Amino acid sequence: MTTTKIAITDDHVMVLKGIVSLLESTPEIKIIGEYNNGEETLEGLALNLPDVLFLDINLPDINGIDLSKQLLKKYPDLKIVALTNFEDITFVKRMLKNGVLGYLLKNTDKLELIEATKTVLSGDVYLQKDIQKKLFNQTSKKATNNGLLPKLTRREHDVLVAISEELTTQEISEKLFISPKTVETHRMNIMSKLGAKNSVGIIKIAIEKQLL
DSSP states (O other), X not given: OOOEEEEEEOSOHHHHHHHHHHHTTSTTEEEEEEESSHHHHHHHHHHSOOSEEEEOSOOSSSOHHHHHHHHHHHXXXXXXXXXXXXXXHHHXXXXXXXXXXXXXXXXXXXXXXXXXXXXXXXXXXXXXXXXHHHHHHHHHHHHHHHOOOOOOOHHHHHHHHHHHTTOOHHHHHHHHTOOHHHHHHHHHHHHHHHTOSSHHHHHHHHHHTTOO
């Protein structure tokens, strides 16, 4: 049986101990770190890296949004699950944008903690049902009001702009310091997201969607 190493960062001792007590009785889970702030987390993970980190957003020395960005830059394979009282979708989006794979509220239970752990370990995103509902409602509202905008990555948008400037694959490669093959991969992703068949279609749809 594979053991999953878990660390928890929360500045409220009662919450921290509560999460530990929920998880430590599970045979396949080993708690290897309990941290109260960002500094302790950075120091602890440098010594003993967990598979999954449950991270509060509201910390005394740094917010979890910035800390998650730092950690994932340093440890790209680390799976982070936000565990917080903040239900605002803005926080959810910012955490997910940083690469956080899970978002739970502190009213969660043991079964959901374990389910979230298994889900993020497989590389998938886990959102608590209340968070899913809020995210869906906001997305639906935006889609109704503005038309659903395709979500391009920053690099895909760079390639899109270059395509609109009528640059060749080689020219885009040299401008963005990426390989021609990577340019073509981005181009294919953009076509897929926009539902376009060629470069002309990409520009037409991008202008319609106000992406340019």
